[in-house]
Amino acid sequence: MQKGAKTYTEAKYESSELSRRLYRSASEAARRLEEWLRGASSFGAYVAPEVTQLRARLKDYCERLLFTAPLEYGRQAEELTWRKVYYDVVQHFKATKASMDEESMAELRAHLLSGLGHYHHLLLRVQAEARLDLEAHVDVPLLWTHRGLPRGCRWNQRQPGEDAPSPLPEENQPWARQASHRFLIALGDLARYLSELEDGEFNRWAELSARYYWQALALDPASGMPHNQLGTLASGNTFRAAYHFLRCLQSSQPFEGAQGNLLRLLDKNSSQPAPQIDRCKPSTLFTSSYLRLCEQFYTSSDTSGLQSLCEDCLSQLVSVLEQPEEEASLVFQAAVMAIICTDKLYKSGPHPLSSASAAFTLNMFSHVVATCTRLVSECTLTTPPRRHEQTAAGHSDTDASAVLEQSADPTLPEDTNSAATTNGWVLGTEAEQESSSSSTPPLGSANEDGDVLSAELSRIGLLPTVKVLCDWLLGRADIIGPCTQARTPLWQNLASLFNLLLPFISPAYPVEVALPDSATLFPLPEDICLQGTAALCAAHSKINWELRAEQCDECQLRLVYLVRFGQWLSERPGSGLQFIRGQFQPRVPVLTNGTSSPMPLSNDALGSGEGLGGEDERKRVMRSMAHLWLEQEVRDLEGQLGQAGRQAAPPPFLVPHTQVLCARLVHLRRLVASRRFVLVVPSHVISSLDLLKRESVGARESIRWLEGELRRGSRYVRSQKSHERLSLSPMKYPKRKEKEAWELFQILECCHHLERQCPRGGHPADRPMVTLLVCSGPPGAAGGLPPNAAALARTAGISMEDVETFAAKWLTVNVPRTQPG
Structure with a gap:
């Protein structure tokens, strides 16, 4: 027993010592590489033979370290490989691009291509070492279940005393999966760099880069990094880039730089002149106006002109929907962006913009449903479906029920998994959207007419958008009542669409069955595309993500879900929809010319959109819905705040700490955009940002924003003036070497001057x-404050608050705006 314990201890010590030696060797190689390139002025020095040999040695050390001690040194090895071997080379190329020749570009292209091969090798090796099953997630998985793979068989048949490498321990499995995710992102980045070397606007490298990012997202749907990279890749398409940045920020693990990328994109769109109506396509007009609207919703900025902007976007959406098949991807992305903005506003507390955002999203929902109704009715004009003749082609009733509900053994064929996952990527990329139009028809009828109708329905590209909007309404049942009181045409359009879809559903799927409470539904391509979106968590909780439906069944499953959602909606209190004698009917007809229609409109009138009041009716519904929500939220807000809260007023001056600008810039931008406060940036904070800009992304982002605000002469952002400093005597000052305390005292001196010397202008004493x-955070943690910061501020007579708490408190209260002097 003693000998065995000694052997184990020695083996553990040797493994740890080997890891340390490899880490020292890798660090030394990285240091020598950095010294070699420190004085390099041309790109040729980066591809010199000596430098190439150093990089190869560094890659070898990092790979050995990666699989020797993955939990201890895995992330450091990955970072060294990416940063020193590939990223620095690309950055130097971009910095000296003006003097690049064809030979240098060819050398960089060869270096990036070698990187693709290296990361593919790492991806395969991590699957081999950790026995990962990534089939249906990556293009080239390592298939352990197939014969002809001697390595897997060798491990299984290895003799007990044989000295051979063994797979990684079980506790390393999560690391291996996350490492595969990061390898796919690195592959996407390398392909994106290759696309930037091409002359054409669209090239094969950009498509390959997007494919790698979508595979990384399929491997880890909670990660926001792939969407941030997709947004960077789509920099030429402002609308699609904003969609991906919003998706990144909505994910469970958002990338911190996506916030700045989105705001910079929205600022760029706002600064550009509005496109001329007679010279632009309807989609161009819609995207420009819609991004302006999203900026107001997302930043919770000034609401002036919001009503007219919403009406313009809806009227332009109607023009876009006149070409539904060509613009299906655009409408899908616009609907998701509206859902995300509305969800963000509702989570931030009662706010007037949350009412306007919900009203706009529901109006968009109504227009999309009306267009779908027209398209479905056009399908039925050629050959009317007969539901009693429809049977599942090649399936019995039992088989069809098994497709919709989870079976006891959810194992599916491998090609099914791959096809369904690919569809999830296709739905998110415009480049591959056309492939969905030629998909296999869904469950059809036994006769030829039914097959044709099913094929026509599967080509209606707006049906996935309707399904997503239904998923959103499933989790926001609280807005059903105000929507009904506003007498919106949404209920009539939904009733018409559901009635038209009923004959297409196979008798094997009883529409009277309620939506399940457990995760038993099959995911559709739009569900896979939006997996991990917080605004749709209520609907996604009913999906079993391990299941995959046949591609030919997807359309039928979508129709069944929509009709069952109509059943669920008709049972909600205050709903404007009812299900009577096998037909859907609206409970409250739309007001037309100030009167209420005594009889329900027919399905033909609903499908064609007649009698809805046109442009005037659209504006009336929008105002009515927003007014109802505002009345309710004002009552809720008054009950929460009380009389004291209504009489309170915010302070006119805000002074940010350095860490607020580095880590919480989004809240400062929202406060400045409200035009209720004047942000005064102390000179010491500006100096600290200048010191941090080399190592902090947030510091660089803050400097760019402050420079932009000061350059255009913003009335709500200014720097500390030379005389705006008042001593805190008799308080005892810290020494300069106590950096956190010294910085706090310099900021408090600025606050002390503003508090004591500035005129109050009628404000109470x-x-x-x-x-x-x-x-926020515990004292002395990430906030960069000394432990007694709160006590020091109180002694100096300065109010100190957490920026998130302050923004949540004052941006949800309607207070007069500050007039800066």
């Missing part, structure tokens, strides 16, 4: 004039 904004 007990009301604070300035608030110091800091980051």
